[in-house]
Amino acid sequence: MSRSPENSSRERSCRAVQRRGSAYLDDRLDAETRRCVARHLRGCVECADRFRAMRRLSQQVRGLPLGEPTRGLSDRVVTAFEAWRGRRVAQLGRRRRVVGWAAAAVAVAVSGAGWSIGYLMGIETERGRRTEFALGVDSLVAAASSEHEPGVGLPAATVFELCRQTGVDPGRFARAARGLLGDVAVIESIAARARRPLLAVQLSYFDLQAQAEQLEQVFEAVPCEAVQVQQLHGIARLIGDLAGALATADTADLAAWRQGALIHQVVTEARVLQRVRGLGLRRLAPGVDRARLQRALAEHAVGLDDHSRAELITLIELKNAVVSECLDEPIRRAYTEREGELRVFRGPAQLLFAAAFVDAGLEGAAEPFLKSASAGLVAVEQAERRPLQSLLDAMFVAD
Amino acid sequence: MADPFPSTSTNLRLLQSEADDPVAVSDERLAAELLAGDACALERLIGRYGLRVRAYVGRLVQDPGWADDITQEVFVRVFERIHQFGDGFRFSVWLFRIARNLALDLVRREQLRQGSCALDLSALPATAAGSPAAIAVGREFAMAFDRALARLSEPFRSVFLLREREQMTYEEIADIVGTSAKTVSSRLHRARQHLQEALARHLEP
Numbered sequence: 001m002s003r004s005p006e007n008s009s010r011e012r013s014c015r016a017v018q019r020r021g022s023a024y025l026d027d028r029l030d031a032e033t034r035r036c037v038a039r040h041l042r043g044c045v046e047c048a049d050r051f052r053a054m055r056r057l058s059q060q061v062r063g064l065p066l067g068e069p070t071r072g073l074s075d076r077v078v079t080a081f082e083a084w085r086g087r088r089v090a091q092l093g094r095r096r097r098v099v100g101w102a103a104a105a106v107a108v109a110v111s112g113a114g115w116s117i118g119y120l121m122g123i124e125t126e127r128g129r130r131t132e133f134a135l136g137v138d139s140l141v142a143a144a145s146s147e148h149e150p151g152v153g154l155p156a157a158t159v160f161e162l163c164r165q166t167g168v169d170p171g172r173f174a175r176a177a178r179g180l181l182g183d184v185a186v187i188e189s190i191a192a193r194a195r196r197p198l199l200a201v202q203l204s205y206f207d208l209q210a211q212a213e214q215l216e217q218v219f220e221a222v223p224c225e226a227v228q229v230q231q232l233h234g235i236a237r238l239i240g241d242l243a244g245a246l247a248t249a250d251t252a253d254l255a256a257w258r259q260g261a262l263i264h265q266v267v268t269e270a271r272v273l274q275r276v277r278g279l280g281l282r283r284l285a286p287g288v289d290r291a292r293l294q295r296a297l298a299e300h301a302v303g304l305d306d307h308s309r310a311e312l313i314t315l316i317e318l319k320n321a322v323v324s325e326c327l328d329e330p331i332r333r334a335y336t337e338r339e340g341e342l343r344v345f346r347g348p349a350q351l352l353f354a355a356a357f358v359d360a361g362l363e364g365a366a367e368p369f370l371k372s373a374s375a376g377l378v379a380v381e382q383a384e385r386r387p388l389q390s391l392l393d394a395m396f397v398a399d
Numbered sequence: 400m401a402d403p404f405p406s407t408s409t410n411l412r413l414l415q416s417e418a419d420d421p422v423a424v425s426d427e428r429l430a431a432e433l434l435a436g437d438a439c440a441l442e443r444l445i446g447r448y449g450l451r452v453r454a455y456v457g458r459l460v461q462d463p464g465w466a467d468d469i470t471q472e473v474f475v476r477v478f479e480r481i482h483q484f485g486d487g488f489r490f491s492v493w494l495f496r497i498a499r500n501l502a503l504d505l506v507r508r509e510q511l512r513q514g515s516c517a518l519d520l521s522a523l524p525a526t527a528a529g530s531p532a533a534i535a536v537g538r539e540f541a542m543a544f545d546r547a548l549a550r551l552s553e554p555f556r557s558v559f560l561l562r563e564r565e566q567m568t569y570e571e572i573a574d575i576v577g578t579s580a581k582t583v584s585s586r587l588h589r590a591r592q593h594l595q596e597a598l599a600r601h602l603e604p
Contacts, residue, residue: 022588066450
């Protein structure tokens with residue numbers, strides 16, 4: 001028996017719709033085809049039933065349970081991770097010593113300043129010994145701070161020479177070394193002359209190392225809550241690890257590592273803020289002299305430092321996302337309304353560290369943090385035309 | 400004209416990701432934290448994806464014991480290679496690509512017998528609420544589903560699971576299984592047809 005033309009056409013239409021059922025379910029059809037399929041489904045019971053079954057299959061499969069967690073999976077993986085990280089850091093440490101001395105040898109060959117680089121790296125790559133240098137800290141700082149923030153913005157050659165002459169303890173030394181990063185032209189020139197791009201990587205190490213050192217000082221100096229001690233210690237250790245990785249990374253990996261380090265810095269800083277949000281500044285540092293801190297901030301208002309724009313944009317995007325929830329409303333408003341300003345959110349975290357130092361009676365150590373914090377605040381003050389005092393008032397939690 | 404079959408699917412991915420991890424931090428940010436050496440980020444990623452990865456690889460290798468081992472290996476691979484995870488991909492896509500590759504490597508290496516014994520979901524406690532009868536029906540469907548799925552070859556199985564369980568786009572699935580979105584569409588259609596026929600009894604209204 002032959003089929004009627006209507007039936008034949010109908011079957012073709014059904015087959016076409018059934019071929020498209022899956023794409024229709026996933027909304028992968030263009031608007032016109034989707035309308036055609038929908039029209040067919042309204043008029044064809046058989047195809048509509050098939051489609052309902054397909055959709056039911058989808059729903060039931062999506063509703064299947066995942067099962068019970070594998071016992072100890074997370075612990076085993078994290079243990080493996082920490083062991084792996086430990087091996088890697090140790091491996092990097094060995095490579096760092098080798099690379100450090102190799103770079104030193106190259107540096108010796110380039111110039112008088114290069115000689116000092118070699119010296120500098122020799123000290124730093126042997127940092128594990130924590131060799132104590134008794135002399136020179138004050139003279140280095142005095143020389144550096146007459147016109148600049150300590151260690152920042154000094155010509156690299158000056159830093160090298162000061163270090164060579166005076167010898168400093170590793171923590172202070174590393175902090176001073178941050179200045180090297182501020183003088184990009186000198187670094188590039190030395191790296192080019194030495195034909196060792198790795199030198200630039202090696203120098204980046206000090207920037208992160210300096211942060212680790214600072215945090216370690218906070219950790220040691222401030223009798224704050226155990227959880228915060230743990231947090232700070234973790235930050236210091238992780239930044240130290242990253243610094244080690246940075247020091248020996250291939251130049252091709254530099255950008256990725258650098259990015260990772262910055263992200264890490266932002267996130268950990270945000271976490272500190274998050275942690276203290278509920279406590280309030282007064283409780284973080286009991287007994288801190290609020291008026292004195294405010295005066296110090298106002299006095300130390302300095303110009304803003306000179307990180308690269310791209311890095312800071314990354315930093316700020318992340319910070320805006322993570323930190324904004326941790327701030328009191330007036331501060332958040334003042335900062336977030338200035339998204340284009342590159343130093344937003346710098347103030348609060350730096351201020352917390354400064355407060356911790358001041359509270360511990362280490363005003364000298366607090367100074368760089370105060371400057372950094374006030375720089376961020378002054379930027380907001382200028383942008384918002386709002387008195388610094390009102391920003392400070394908003395930042396401190398009233399008892 | 401109104402769509403006769405408006406979508407009613409829930410965002411399973413979102414629910415599963417955030418059920419035990421309510422703080423809205425993206426996978427990609429956790430990956431960045433892991434890159435920076437943060438073990439907490441690794442723990443959170445395992446919390447989000449551990450069960451999902453195990454369910455997926457379990458259905459690929461069809462052996463619950465191997466599923467646990469592979470899942471562990473997947474996360475070890477994640478931290479070892481996190482520096483290779485780059486922009487332009489969702490973390491979950493990268494993760495499931497690792498999971499699939501490891502599962503297929505194991506199948507090839509161990510020459511596991513395909514189609515023998517699927518991950519026995521019936522042995523697992525039901526987590527869905529409902530009457531005892533409804534739970535029993537659910538388990539029955541789960542067993543039938545695994546049997547029917549086991550008869551599909553791996554490419555079809557992966558495509559179906561990644562779409563229905565992980566709600567990935569065709570393009571993301573194509574990236575994981577190494578084919579085109581068009582091929583994904585075709586495989587998905589055939590997988591659904593096969594499963595629909597095999598599970599017809601369970602799909603009646």
